[in-house]
Amino acid sequence: MSSSETEPASATRINLSPATDSGVFSAGVREDTARLTSSLLQDDMAKHHVFFNDEGFHSATPEQVKGAYSRNQSYQRPAMPADQGVVQSMRDVDGFQAGMGKEKNYSNYLAFFQGEIGVKGVGDVLREYLFAGDERAEKMLCRLFGGLIHPFIHLSFGLEFNQPAIVAQGLAQAAVHDDWLGRAFFLPAEKMSAGVGVTGKKSLLELLNECRADKALTESVKWADSNKIKDGVMTRAPEQMIKYAAQFTVSEDQVEERLVDMINTVVYYTSAAQRPTREMRLDFFFIHCVNSSIFFSKIINLPYLDQRSKLRLMEWKGRIDLLMYVSRGSPDLLLDEVAKYPIKEDWPQIFGRAVSHGTDDGHLAKLARAVAHGQRVCQGFENKHQMPINGDMWLRIGNIAVDSTVEEGERGMWVRSTGFDEAWEPQERAHM
Numbered sequence: 458m459s460s461s462e463t464e465p466a467s468a469t470r471i472n473l474s475p476a477t478d479s480g481v482f483s484a485g486v487r488e489d490t491a492r493l494t495s496s497l498l499q500d501d502m503a504k505h506h507v508f509f510n511d512e513g514f515h516s517a518t519p520e521q522v523k524g525a526y527s528r529n530q531s532y533q534r535p536a537m538p539a540d541q542g543v544v545q546s547m548r549d550v551d552g553f554q555a556g557m558g559k560e561k562n563y564s565n566y567l568a569f570f571q572g573e574i575g576v577k578g579v580g581d582v583l584r585e586y587l588f589a590g591d592e593r594a595e596k597m598l599c600r601l602f603g604g605l606i607h608p609f610i611h612l613s614f615g616l617e618f619n620q621p622a623i624v625a626q627g628l629a630q631a632a633v634h635d636d637w638l639g640r641a642f643f644l645p646a647e648k649m650s651a652g653v654g655v656t657g658k659k660s661l662l663e664l665l666n667e668c669r670a671d672k673a674l675t676e677s678v679k680w681a682d683s684n685k686i687k688d689g690v691m692t693r694a695p696e697q698m699i700k701y702a703a704q705f706t707v708s709e710d711q712v713e714e715r716l717v718d719m720i721n722t723v724v725y726y727t728s729a730a731q732r733p734t735r736e737m738r739l740d741f742f743f744i745h746c747v748n749s750s751i752f753f754s755k756i757i758n759l760p761y762l763d764q765r766s767k768l769r770l771m772e773w774k775g776r777i778d779l780l781m782y783v784s785r786g787s788p789d790l791l792l793d794e795v796a797k798y799p800i801k802e803d804w805p806q807i808f809g810r811a812v813s814h815g816t817d818d819g820h821l822a823k824l825a826r827a828v829a830h831g832q833r834v835c836q837g838f839e840n841k842h843q844m845p846i847n848g849d850m851w852l853r854i855g856n857i858a859v860d861s862t863v864e865e866g867e868r869g870m871w872v873r874s875t876g877f878d879e880a881w882e883p884q885e886r887a888h889m
Contacts, residue, residue, distance in 0.1 A: 466619060466620050466621060466622065467575065467621055467622065468570075468571040468572070468573075468574035468575040468621045468622055468625055469571050469575065469622055470499070470622060471495050471499045471620055471622045471623065472495050472620075473492075473495045473618060473620070481617060481751060481752075481754040481755050481830065482751065482754075482826055482827075482829060482830035482833065499622075537561065537563075537564045538564060539564045539565050539567070539568035540564075540565055541568075543556065543562065543565045544565050544568045544569050544572070547565065547566070547569045548569075550592075550593055553569075553593060554592070554593055554596065556632070557596060557597075557600070557632050557633070557636075558600075558633065558634065558635050558636070559633060560633045561633075562632070562633055563629055563630065563632075563633050564629075566628070566629035566632040566633060567625055567626060567629040569629075570582065570586075570624075570625040570628045570629055571622065571625045573585075573586075574621045574624065574625050575621075578621075578761075579615075579616075579621050579624050579761070580759075580760075580761025580762070581761075582624075582628070583624075583761070583762065583766075584761075584762075584763075584766075586628060587601065587628075587766075588762070588763070588765075588766040588769070595639075595644070596636055596639075597628070597631055597632065598639065598643075598769075598773075599636035599638070599639020599640060599643060599644070600631040600632060600633075600634040600635065600636045600639065601627075601631040602638065602639065602643065602773055602777055603631070603634035603635055603636065603637075603638055603639070604630075604634045605742065605745050606745055606746075606749050606777060607630065607745075608627055608628075608630040608631035608634055609627070609631075609749060609752075609774075610627075610745070610748065610749050610752075611623065611626055611627035611630055612624055612626075612627025612628060612630075612631065613627070613749065613752035613755070613756070614627070614752075615627055616752065616755055616756065616759065617751075617752055617755045637687070638686065638687075638691075641691055641695065642691060642695075642698070642699065642702065642776070642780065643773055643776065643777075645699050645703075646699045646702040646703040646776055647703070647769075647772070647773075649699060649700070649703035650703040650704070650706050650772075653765055653768055653769045653772065654706070654707065654708050654709060654764075654765060654768045654769075655706040655708065656706065656708040656710075656711065657704070657705060657706040657707055657708065657711055657715065658704070659704050659705070660715075660718045660722075661705055661715070661718050661719050661722045661775050661778065661779070662718060662721070662722045662725070662844070662845070664701050664702075664704055664705055664779055665722055665726065665779060665782060667701060668698075668701050668779055668782065668783055668787065669787055669790075671697060671701075673693075673694045673697045674690070674694050674697050674698060674701075674783050674787065675783075675786075675787040676693075677689055677690045677692075677693040677694035677697075677698075677783065678690055678693075678783070678784055678785075678786055678787075678876075680786075680874070680877045680879045680880075685784040685785065685786075685874060686780060686781075686784045689784060690780060690783050690784050698779075698780060698783060701779060702775075702776040702779055702780065703776075705772060705775040705776055705779065706772055707768050707771045707772055707775075708768070709764055709768065712757055712767070712768070712771070714838075715771060715775070716753055716754070716757065716771070716834065717834060717835050717838045717844070718844075719750060719753070719771070719774065719775050719778065720747075720750045720751075720753075720830075720831045720834055720835060721831065721835050721839075721844040721845065721846050722778065722845075723743070723746040723747050723750055723778050724747055724750075724828060724831050724846050724851075724854065725790065725792070725844075725845040725846050726743060726782050726788075726790055727739060727740060727743040727744060727746065727747050728795045728846070728850075728854045728857060729790035729791050729792045729794065729795050729845070730743065730785075730788040730789070730790060730791075730875045730876070731791045731794045731795075731875075732875075732881055733791060733794065735881050736861065737794065737798065737857050737860070737861045738861050738871065738872040738875070738881075739824075739857065739858060739861055739862075739871060739872065740785055740788075740871065740872055740873065740874070740875040741820070741871035741872070741873045742781055742784070742785055742873065742874065743781065743782070743785065743875070744820060744823075744824050744871070745781075746777070746778045746781050747824060747827045747828065747831075748820070748823040748824055748827050749774065750774070750827060750831070751826065751827040751830045751831075753770075753771060753774070754830070754834060756770060756771075757771070784874075785874045785875055785876050785877075786874055786875070786876020786877045786880075787876050788875045788876035789876075792845055795846075795850055795853055795854060795857070796850060796853070798853040798854075798856060798857055799853075799856070800849060800852050800853055800856055801856055801860075802855075802856055802859070803852065804829050804852065804855060807825050807829075807855040807856065807858070807859050808822075808825055808826075808829075810859040811824075811825040811858070811859055814859075814862065815864075816864060816870070817862070817870065820870075820871075821858065821859070821862050821870070824858050825855055825858055825859065828851060828854050828855050828858065829851070829855065831846070831851060832851035832852070835847070835851075
């Protein structure tokens, strides 16, 4: 075994250990798979601009991980070398903020955050650059939830699997996204809610149902909108959207209850957004809300984050979940379609199909893991809170996930913007 394989995880070195870094939900990770995944992620960090690769955390074989990496590597942009002068300038607040929102600076921010984490550690860097409450941190937090919440997802993989280098990538990715959604949505909603950690009077499920009943919201998005959040909801009904989002709040004594509520609600609308005359499909945008829900089981237990920061992240996540649902046309939710779906395979078989999918870029594997994790978290709460997803419905959704993503002819793996008739027509090209 080479010295690089035994070098511990750091701001510049990725090293996954099955014993200590298997995450909040694992189907079992092989030692050889962990070694290969570490090597590939290290290679990715050195060679590519911004990229996701988390296959291998789902009981995959080394061959499956290598195949997935090779498929995805073909369309990655090469990394640009860091400009050390720019990296040095980022130590000044004005210099740091001057480069934000510019994707050409990804490598510079990556080098900067690797240096900061190497000296200060992950906890201090998160407190300083995301949760300090100053202008720089607020701009970073707004960007963390941009880009279909991919920066948050990437950062959270680093947190879940104890990989400081992936945390640095997530922070760098956030820095080069725009912050318009934070300024237009998250911060106004937080202000309307009277701050962070106010006791919530309504669950996410209740707020979802209220959004579904509000005509101003359901009619705020058009199929022709180029960006259905920016050009749709936040142009035609911003006040209404912010009003509902502001009502999702989480106090310190509501964390466990709200975690269950959030996971169950996003799995509910992701799985039940169906058309009775069509084959079961899952919405590409909705699955990101499910895939990002799993990380809160780790986040709420991080010893180096204060309670206010944890509550704030949870509140922002619930608010983007509501916005995402409305932005896809507020689809009808047909729970009976889920409840009657046949169970043909159990979780090990579902995981096996997910990681061996011929063209999946990681979304399906993440989805299967997140749904299985949701089942574990929500058990014990389902009857008490009358949650829409309960009992064996979790396993039914796992079967829907792997069955509906079999590509046939011109049909892709996912439907996009499921609330619109056009999204279900294979000849139509969906808009963002």
